[in-house]
Structure formats: structure tokens, C-alpha cells
Amino acid sequence: MTAELRDSSREILHHYVILLQRQSSGFVYSSTHGFNQNEVREKLQAFTGGSIDLLKQDSGIAVLTINNPSRMNAFSGSMMVELEERVSQLESWTDGKGLIVCGAAGTFCSGSDLNAVKAICNPQDGMKMCMFMQDALTRLLRLPLVSVALVEGRALGGGAELTTACDFRLMASDSVIQFVHKHMGLVPGWGGAARLVHIVGSQNALKLLGGALKVDNQFGLQIGLADGVLEASQIKQGAESLIQQAENWLSCYTKGPAPVIHALKKVVLSGRELLLLDALRTEKDVFGTVWGGPANLQALASKTY
Numbered sequence: 106m107t108a109e110l111r112d113s114s115r116e117i118l119h120h121y122v123i124l125l126q127r128q129s130s131g132f133v134y135s136s137t138h139g140f141n142q143n144e145v146r147e148k149l150q151a152f153t154g155g156s157i158d159l160l161k162q163d164s165g166i167a168v169l170t171i172n173n174p175s176r177m178n179a180f181s182g183s184m185m186v187e188l189e190e191r192v193s194q195l196e197s198w199t200d201g202k203g204l205i206v207c208g209a210a211g212t213f214c215s216g217s218d219l220n221a222v223k224a225i226c227n228p229q230d231g232m233k234m235c236m237f238m239q240d241a242l243t244r245l246l247r248l249p250l251v252s253v254a255l256v257e258g259r260a261l262g263g264g265a266e267l268t269t270a271c272d273f274r275l276m277a278s279d280s281v282i283q284f285v286h287k288h289m290g291l292v293p294g295w296g297g298a299a300r301l302v303h304i305v306g307s308q309n310a311l312k313l314l315g316g317a318l319k320v321d322n323q324f325g326l327q328i329g330l331a332d333g334v335l336e337a338s339q340i341k342q343g344a345e346s347l348i349q350q351a352e353n354w355l356s357c358y359t360k361g362p363a364p365v366i367h368a369l370k371k372v373v374l375s376g377r378e379l380l381l382l383d384a385l386r387t388e389k390d391v392f393g394t395v396w397g398g399p400a401n402l403q404a405l406a407s408k409t410y
């Protein structure tokens with residue numbers, strides 16, 4: 106092997122190791138990409154309004170609410186910062202098993218707050234916001250919880266992207282998911298395009314993005330963007346609220362001890378994100394954490410043959 110070849114192999118290996126380290130830490134961007142999280146955070150904080158509310162329940166299912174009803178739950182800058190903070194809180198929630206992401210007051214989220222968008226409409230600021238939100242949403246998807254977006258009303262632009270940062274999507278009747286970016290002369294920037302391709306395949310992703318198609322619940326089910334449809338609770342008296350329906354739907358996947366749910370999510374994530382050999386090794390390591398563990402021993406003791 107020539108010295109030149111050896112150097113370039115070393116360089117490739119080095120990049121690969123950094124990539125794996127970043128994947129395991131959860132962060133997509135660092136100072137090597139010119140990204141300074143604190144600096145972006147400070148800038149975003151200037152665009153106030155709304156909140157991101159987190160309710161952790163004893164059931165192990167948390168509810169994260171996008172709350173800015175006077176702007177159809179659009180994301181102000183301070184909401185972007187709060188989202189990242191809530192994700193941090195969920196990352197260390199050892200008893201957590203599931204997460205419902207929803208919008209306040211009957212609608213999901215209308216994307217970025219267009220007032221903030223206008224104020225930072227230059228490529229440098231746009232890129233910083235984009236990196237901040239990619240980090241936050243990638244970490245949201247990588248939480249050791251089974252997550253579901255409860256889509257009521259509209260999920261537009263960044264709101265549509267947010268739905269793809271959950272493991273599943275449940276759509277209420279009359280709800281719409283629409284990647285309106287093309288109408289804005291944009292492409293998704295919060296990681297929504299990359300995730301959409303994983304969810305619906307590149308053909309459907311191109312149709313949804315290229316046509317800025319409105320996806321209702323039936324179309325959503327047909328292409329695999331929606332995983333279930335919820336009944337409008339106000340129609341039938343005594344009907345369950347949408348949150349209750351989402352909790353019931355989710356409980357099928359969150360039954361059991363938290364460490365087992367965390368382990369399951371980790372093997373699925375590594376299968377999705379890593380190369381096969383690395384995914385297999387991760388699966389082996391995770392297997393080692395549950396094999397002979399309390400849940401495993403209890404299950405074995407309760408079985409009679």
C-alpha cells in the first residue's frame with residue numbers, strides 16, 4: 106500500500122469514526138460545521154411567542170404540545186429553542202416509554218412563524234436555523250421512546266416535517282399534512298425530506314414535495330405516511346378525546362418495562378441509521394443489556410412447558 110493510499114484510508118476511517126460518534130451522541134452538527142448552538146439559540150430567542158409544553162405522565166407516556174394558537178401553532182424562534190430543551194428533558198426520562206406530539210387548539214402546526222422567517226431571510230441565518238432544527242428533530246426521532254404525531258387540522262411546511270420526526274403518525278378526520286415548501290420557493294430544511302423518503306419511498310416523496318400535495322388521512326394510509334386514523338371526538342357524545350385515542354393506540358407498543366422499550370427502539374434505530382455490520386453489532390450489545398435481565402427472568406419464570 107502506498108503512503109498516499111494509507112493516508113486517504115486513514116482519513117476515510119477518521120471521518121467514519123466521527124460520523125459514528127455523532128450518531129451515538131445524537132447531535133448532527135458541531136463546530137466543525139460552523140455551528141455554534143448557543144449563538145443560534147440566542148438569535149432565535151429574539152423571536153418570541155407561543156410555547157412548547159411537556160407533560161410527563163405516570164403511565165410513561167408524555168404529551169408534547171406545540172402551543173401558539175393565534176398563529177396556527179407556527180414555530181417562533183423561542184419555540185424552536187424550547188423544543189430543543191424539551192427534547193433534552195425527554196432524553197433523560199428513564200421511566201418514559203411513549204410520546205405523543207400534538208398541536209394546541211385543534212390544529213397541528215403551520216411551520217415556521219412567517220414573521221420570524223421574514224426577519225432572518227438571508228442564507229446564513231437560514232442555515233443556522235436549519236441546523237438547529239435538524240439537530241432538535243433528529244434527537245426527537247432518536248429518543249428512546251415510541252413517538253407518535255397526532256395530526257389534527259393542518260400540518261404545513263415545518264409542521265409536516267415535524268410529523269416525520271416521530272415514529273408514527275395518526276391523522277384525525279379532516280386533517281391534512283402538506284409539504285408546502287415548493288410554494289414558498291423552498292425545500293424542506295428541518296430534515297423532513299430525508300425522513301420522508303425513509304417513510305414513503307423516494308417516488309412518493311417526490312410526488313408529495315414536487316406537487317406540494319395535500320395528504321388527507323386516506324391518502325396518508327395508502328402511501329404509508331399515516332399509521333392510523335382517529336375519529337373526530339366532538340361528533341359522538343361520550344367519544345374518547347383524540348389524545349385518549351392516541352394513548353390507547355400507543356399503549357400496544359409501550360406495554361412492558363421501560364428498559365425493554367428503550368432497547369427495542371435502539372435496535373430499530375440502529376437498523377435504520379447504521380450500516381448492516383454496525384447495526385448487527387449494536388443489536389448484539391443491546392441484546393446483552395436485556396438477556397438475563399429482570400424482565401427476561403420474570404418472563405421465563407412465568408412460562409410453563
Ligand SMILES: CC[C@@H](C(=O)O)C(=O)SCCNC(=O)CCNC(=O)[C@H](O)C(C)(C)COP(=O)(O)OP(=O)(O)OC[C@H]1O[C@@H](n2cnc3c(N)ncnc32)[C@H](O)[C@@H]1OP(=O)(O)O
Pocket residue numbers: 175176177179215216217218219220222259261262263264266285286289291292293294295
Ligand atoms: C423552511 C420554511 C418552512 C420550514 O420552516 O420548514 C416553513 O414552515 S414556512 C411556513 C409554511 N407555512 C405556511 O405557509 C402556512 C401559512 N398559513 C396558512 O396558509 C394559513 O394561515 C393556514 C394555516 C392554512 C390557516 O388558514 P386559515 O384557517 O384561513 O387562518 P388564517 O390564515 O387567518 O390564520 C390564522 C392566523 O394565523 C396566522 N398564521 C398562520 N400560519 C402562520 C405562520 N406560518 N406564521 C405566522 N403566522 C401564521 C395568520 O397570519 C393569522 O393571523 P392573523 O391574521 O393575525 O389572525
